[in-house]
Amino acid sequence: MQMRIRLSRWEDGVHKEDSTARLDRWATHESDSVDLEFVSKDASITLRLQQQPHMLARDMGVGSVLWDGAFVLSAYLFEMRKSYQGLRCIELGSGVGLVGLLLACMGAQVVMTDRPAVIPVLQGNIRQNCAHCAGTPEAQSLQWGVPGCLEQAAALTRQQPFGLIVASDCIYIDQVGQAPSTQHFLELCAVLCSKHTRALITFEARSDELRQAFVDGASATGFQVCRLDHQDRLPVMLQVDYIELYELRLIR
């Protein structure tokens, strides 16, 4: 497969557009919109995602732009191309929504979730791309670690169990040095899982401690944790060591 990325931004009143042949977080985070094309021998998917880079330091925070884990996870899902037709999926911490929208383009019914401040940009991107979707994307506020979130997750699961949970770059330490609780994230995943649910999670291995907290926390929450060897399946531009991909299945 191939992934083509075009970044657009305004600079001194001039609209600039560049394609990029490698992951470049700083260039991505300066852009107002990101165009992506996923191409294989027999399929191609195009998405345009609006970003809000000026909101990075405000309430919308890190959800206002795309992160490298989202490029990697969406490419992996495209490359694996099991049938997602009709599959009920949920994305946690969607941000601007790349992973969930890619799944919706491939036929999945996707509930895309994040903190309330991020929902407007997510809804805008769903509106902008829904014409390309064979499935159904929808946005919903769901915030791990706040009162009522586990009950909300249980209600979503009761409506219809999820086959797939996805999350990119939701395991990290924020600017003030407090991780958005990995344990709360894992507890939410556990409530969303049935014995047939698979969770695919990418994150930047920013430190050994972070990785260990995730792996230990997932095991303690009742998950079987498997690190996937995904790099060979991806285009060279996405074969980066700092993004790790894990599969979780609930075994307790």
Ligand SMILES: C[S@@+](CC[C@H](N)C(=O)[O-])C[C@H]1O[C@@H](n2cnc3c(N)ncnc32)[C@H](O)[C@@H]1O
């Ligand atoms: C680094 S961004 C990744 C965004 C997107 N998944 C991507 O890879 O481009 C982390 C995301 O997790 C969301 N997030 C952080 N803490 C959260 C919480 N407690 N509940 C729900 N979402 C949260 C942020 O709002 C943000 O969208």
